[in-house]
Amino acid sequence: MWASSFSVAHSFVVGLRLFLGRNKKFQFLTLRSLTSTYLSVLENEVATFENFIPFDENSIQNLECISVESSDHSRYYLSGKGTRESVKWDSSGFESWGMKAEMKKVKLILSKRGWYFGSGIGNKIDIDELNVTRILNDLFEETSDAALAFYFFTWCEDCTRAKHAILSVCTMVNILVSGNMNYRAMDLLLYHVRNDDGREEWHNLLFDVLKETSKNRRVLEIVYSMLVGCYVKEDMVNLAIEAVKKMKNLGIFPPPGVCNSLLKALLKSSKIDLVWEIFGEMQNQGMGFNASIISLFIHEYCALGMLERACKLLVDMKDYGLQPDVVAFTIVIDAFCKMGYLKEATSILFKMIEMNIFPDSVLASSVIDGYCKAGRLEEAMVILKIFGFTPNLFIYNSFITILCRDGRLIEADAVFSEMLALGMFPDCYSYTTIIGGYCKVSDIRTALNYFGKMLKTGTEPSIVTYTVLVEVYCKIGDLKTAEYMFQVMARKGLKPDIFAYNTLIDGYGKVGHLHSAFRLLDVMRSADVSPDITTYNIIIHGLVRRGFVKESRDILDELIRRGFSPNTLTFTDVISGFSKLGSFEEAFLVWSYMSEHGMRPDVVTCSALLNGYCKAHRMGEANALFRKMLDAGLIPDLILYNTLIHGFCSVGNIDDAFHLLSMMVEHGIIPNSVTCHLLVHGFEKNLVDDPIKATSIKMHQILLKHGIDIDISQYMVTTH
Numbered sequence: 001m002w003a004s005s006f007s008v009a010h011s012f013v014v015g016l017r018l019f020l021g022r023n024k025k026f027q028f029l030t031l032r033s034l035t036s037t038y039l040s041v042l043e044n045e046v047a048t049f050e051n052f053i054p055f056d057e058n059s060i061q062n063l064e065c066i067s068v069e070s071s072d073h074s075r076y077y078l079s080g081k082g083t084r085e086s087v088k089w090d091s092s093g094f095e096s097w098g099m100k101a102e103m104k105k106v107k108l109i110l111s112k113r114g115w116y117f118g119s120g121i122g123n124k125i126d127i128d129e130l131n132v133t134r135i136l137n138d139l140f141e142e143t144s145d146a147a148l149a150f151y152f153f154t155w156c157e158d159c160t161r162a163k164h165a166i167l168s169v170c171t172m173v174n175i176l177v178s179g180n181m182n183y184r185a186m187d188l189l190l191y192h193v194r195n196d197d198g199r200e201e202w203h204n205l206l207f208d209v210l211k212e213t214s215k216n217r218r219v220l221e222i223v224y225s226m227l228v229g230c231y232v233k234e235d236m237v238n239l240a241i242e243a244v245k246k247m248k249n250l251g252i253f254p255p256p257g258v259c260n261s262l263l264k265a266l267l268k269s270s271k272i273d274l275v276w277e278i279f280g281e282m283q284n285q286g287m288g289f290n291a292s293i294i295s296l297f298i299h300e301y302c303a304l305g306m307l308e309r310a311c312k313l314l315v316d317m318k319d320y321g322l323q324p325d326v327v328a329f330t331i332v333i334d335a336f337c338k339m340g341y342l343k344e345a346t347s348i349l350f351k352m353i354e355m356n357i358f359p360d361s362v363l364a365s366s367v368i369d370g371y372c373k374a375g376r377l378e379e380a381m382v383i384l385k386i387f388g389f390t391p392n393l394f395i396y397n398s399f400i401t402i403l404c405r406d407g408r409l410i411e412a413d414a415v416f417s418e419m420l421a422l423g424m425f426p427d428c429y430s431y432t433t434i435i436g437g438y439c440k441v442s443d444i445r446t447a448l449n450y451f452g453k454m455l456k457t458g459t460e461p462s463i464v465t466y467t468v469l470v471e472v473y474c475k476i477g478d479l480k481t482a483e484y485m486f487q488v489m490a491r492k493g494l495k496p497d498i499f500a501y502n503t504l505i506d507g508y509g510k511v512g513h514l515h516s517a518f519r520l521l522d523v524m525r526s527a528d529v530s531p532d533i534t535t536y537n538i539i540i541h542g543l544v545r546r547g548f549v550k551e552s553r554d555i556l557d558e559l560i561r562r563g564f565s566p567n568t569l570t571f572t573d574v575i576s577g578f579s580k581l582g583s584f585e586e587a588f589l590v591w592s593y594m595s596e597h598g599m600r601p602d603v604v605t606c607s608a609l610l611n612g613y614c615k616a617h618r619m620g621e622a623n624a625l626f627r628k629m630l631d632a633g634l635i636p637d638l639i640l641y642n643t644l645i646h647g648f649c650s651v652g653n654i655d656d657a658f659h660l661l662s663m664m665v666e667h668g669i670i671p672n673s674v675t676c677h678l679l680v681h682g683f684e685k686n687l688v689d690d691p692i693k694a695t696s697i698k699m700h701q702i703l704l705k706h707g708i709d710i711d712i713s714q715y716m717v718t719t720h
Helices: 008-020 036-046 091-097 100-112 129-143 146-160 166-178 182-194 200-212 217-233 237-249 256-268 272-284 291-303 307-320 326-338 342-354 361-373 377-387 393-405 409-421 428-440 444-456 463-475 479-491 498-510 514-526 533-545 549-561 568-581 584-596 603-615 619-631 638-650 654-666 673-685 691-705 713-717
Strands: none
Touching: 100 129, 100 146, 129 146, 129 166, 146 166, 166 182, 166 200, 166 217, 182 217, 200 217, 200 237, 217 237, 217 256, 237 256, 256 291, 291 307, 291 326, 307 326, 326 342, 326 361, 342 361, 361 377, 361 393, 377 393, 393 409, 393 428, 409 428, 428 444, 428 463, 444 463, 463 479, 463 498, 479 498, 498 514, 498 533, 514 533, 533 549, 533 568, 549 568, 549 584, 568 584, 568 603, 584 603, 603 619, 603 638, 619 638, 638 654, 638 673, 654 673, 654 691, 673 691
C-alpha cells in the first residue's frame, strides 16, 4: 500500500529519517506535517535501522559491510523484484578504488547536509535505494558536482556487485543532465534501455520515475528526448512513438534532431503513416524545416519503388515553403535511372535546370551511368557534353563496363587510354572490368597484359580480379594455372569468397576432376566459407555429366535433410540424368519430389524429361507428358518444340511433327533451320523422293495459314 502511494517528496523525508535513526539532534524536521499514515510507516522503518557507523576521521579504517533485509519498494526495481542491495563500507573498499579523498569529500558534504555520524557503538549503515537517492540529491545540491554524485553512484554498485534500482538510476540521469554531463546520462539510459526485461510495464515505469525524480522541467525535456533517442538507436520504434505521445501530453516535444532520427527509423520500418503523423506534429510545434527532412520521405518512397509519390512530394515542397535542392532531385533521378526510366529521369533533370538548380558531378554521373547500363552510349555522351562536366573516374568506369559487356573491346581500350592521358589513375574496378572483358572473349594474353599494368602501378588486385582469371583458365581447361591463381590470391592475404570457390569447383567439374572438386569443398568448409546451393548444383551437374546419377540424387536428398532449399536447376540436373539413362520411374520420382517442395518445373526441366522419352522412342508417353505440361500452364519454347518434333520424326510420324509445327507457329514461335532439318529427316524416314521440297511446301502452307510470309529457302540451304 505504502509502496504504491510513494512519491518523491515523501521519499525525501522518509529517507532522511531512516538514515538519521533516532538521533534527537535534528528537531528541525517538521514531522508533524506528515499524516498519521506516514508517521506509522516511519516508526516501523526506523525499527530496522538501529545502529549506524560512526563516520568520522578516526573510524574510517574500521568500516565493515553486511547485508540486511530490505523494505519492499518493488516499484522502483529494474528487475521488478524487491531485493535491496546493501553496501559494505570498509577501508579496503575505498583504497581498492584509489578514491579515499573523494569519500572524505562525500562525508564532509553529507555532514553539512545534516547526516550525523557520531561515535555510536553500532557497526552498520544501510544504503538502500531510497537512501542512495537521498545522498545523490544532497551531494549535487550542495556541490553542483554531477561527477562526484556519479562517483558515489558507481561506488555503491561496485561494492554491492548488484545493479541499481530504477529510482536511483533515474535520479542519477537527472543529476547528470543538470550537471551538463549529458553524454554520461545518455550512456546510462542507453545501458538500461538495452538491457530491459522486455515488458511494457517496465518502460512505463521508467518514463514515470524519470518525471518523479526530476526537479527541473528543462532537464526533464532533455532527459525524455534522450530516452526517445535511445529507443530509436535500439530500433525500438514503437516505444519511441509511445514516449513521444506521453511527452506531448506533458506539453513536451523532442527537438528537431531527435525527431529527424525518429523519422528515419520510421521510414526504415516503412511506417509511412506514423511518419506523416510525427511530421504533422513537428509542424504544429512550429519547428522549422529544411529540404533535407523532405528528402528523407522522398528517399523512402524511391526505395519502395513509389516513384510517382516521390515526384509529387518533390513538386509539393513549395507548399512547405521550401525550394527543392540538388540532393532531393538526385534521389529521384537516381531512382528513375536505376529502374531504367531514362526518359523520365532526363525530363526531371531539365526541369531542375529550369528552376536554376544545377546538377553536380554526382547527379550527372548517375544519369550517364543509367544510359551506359542501358547500352545507350551515344546519349550518355550527349548528356556529358550538355552539362560540360569533365568525366570523372566513375563515368569512365561506366563507359568501360558497358563496352566490355558488349564485347566492344577496341573502344574500351580507347576509353581506358583516354583516362590515362588525362592523368586519371584507373582503380581496381577499372582494371578488373577490362581484364574481365578480354577474358570473356578468351583473349588471355591481353588480359594478362592489363593485369601486369595493374601490378606495376601498385593497384592491388581484388578477389574479383583473381576470380576472373581463375574463371578464364578453367574455361580453356588449364586447371593448373587456375589453381595457381587461386593460391596467389590466398598468399596475398585475400580470403577467397564463395564465388571464387564455386568458380574453381566448376572448372574441376567440367573436366571430370570430381575428386579435386570434393577436396576443394573440404578446404572451403575448413576456411569457414559455407557452400551455397550454387556450389552443390555445380557438384551435382558434374556427377550427372560423368554418369553418377544415383550419387547426384543422394546429394539432393542430403541437401533437403540439412535444410537447404534446392532450386529448379538442382532438380533439373538430376531429372535429366535419370532421363538420359532411361530411368523414367526415378526421373518421375524426382519430378514429384520437386512439386512436393513447392518447385514448379520450368521449360528446361520439361525438355530434359521429354528428351529422354524422345531418345527412347517412347513418343506416346512423351506426348501425354507434353499435354499434361500444357494443362499446367507451361509455355513451351522453340527448344522444347524442336525436341518433340525430333522425337516424332525419328519414328517417322510426320503428321504429329507438322501438327506441333502448326501449334508453335500459332503461338508466335518461328521455326529455325534446326526445325527444317528435323522435318526433312522425317520425310526421309517415310522414303519421300524429295524430302527438302516436301518440307518446304508443307512449312510454307502452315506459315501462310497463320499469316506469316517468310522465305524459308534460307533454312533449306543448310539442311543438306
